[in-house]
Amino acid sequence: MRRRSVIATALVFCCFTLSAKTLHVASDVWCPYICDTQPGYLVEIVQRAFETQGSRVVFIPMPFKRALKEAKAGNIDAVLAITATVATANQLLIDDTEVGYYSNDFFVVKNNSWTYHQLSDLNQQSIAAIKGYDYGTVLGPYLYQHKALFLASGEDPLSMNIIRLTKGRHKVIVDNKNVIEYTAKQLGLSDKIQFAGSMPDKQPLYIGFNAQQEAALAQFTLGVSALKQSGEYQQILDKYQISINSEPIELKQKRSADFLSM
Known part of the structure; x- marks a missing residue:
């Protein structure tokens, strides 16, 4: 990087x-x-x-x-x-x-059966997001009150979140699907993670x-x-x-x- x-x-x-x-x-x-x-x-x-x-x-x-x-x-x-x-x-x-438009898309490690359907699905999950990002009027307030939230920062915080996900530091990451997939490919970790659903709001x-x-x-x-x-x-x-x-x-x-x- x-x-x-x-x-x-x-x-x-x-x-x-x-x-x-x-x-x-x-x-x-x-x-x-x-x-x-x-x-x-x-x-x-x-x-x-x-x-x-x-x-x-x-x-x-x-x-x-x-x-x-x-x-x-x-x-x-x-x-x-x-x-x-x-x-x-x-x-x-x-x-x-x-x-463009933002989207809130969720990823987990490979073979994790968890998928997002509604906000309460996140209650028992540790989540990684990025400090300073706007996650919308629904997910945003929920995230900032979530007890198991990791906020990455710096010039390349998404890479940090993906690496930590593959190491088991948290269970779910949220960001744009295109960007997560691109970054994971650059890190050589595409085969370690999988898409797990999206928020409907853009x-x-x-x-x-x-x-x-x-x-x-x-x-x-x-x-x-x-x-x-x-x-x-x-x-x-x-x-x-x-x-x-x-x-x-x-x-x-x-x-x-x-x-x-x-």
């Missing part, structure tokens, strides 16, 4: 004001949408959308909760994949340009811009429209094997300012 130096990140921040046409966006790893060894679907969409409008985007990997704080403070321009609720709570700007996700970036938000909206008209938007989806034909993109099941801990 990745190892990024504090110095490298600091240099990016030092260069923040060098160009008015360079925007800095941030998030944690959530591949295939936000990756470390390749850009990821969402990073490419954002970069190309701004390139069509004559601007450049630099992606800065960092823990999601920190990204929200940096954007709210005006130190970075935007955070990738946030819900409308989180945008409001962190005073970030969004419009109706959706970049919510749209957006790019959240800091309060000084109204013009950048307008640029992004125009850029996404241009990508869709040219067909490049679909080409990027195809590259990452993401389908939106039958249902919304199941993007990050993120994202929360983690109101209880702030």
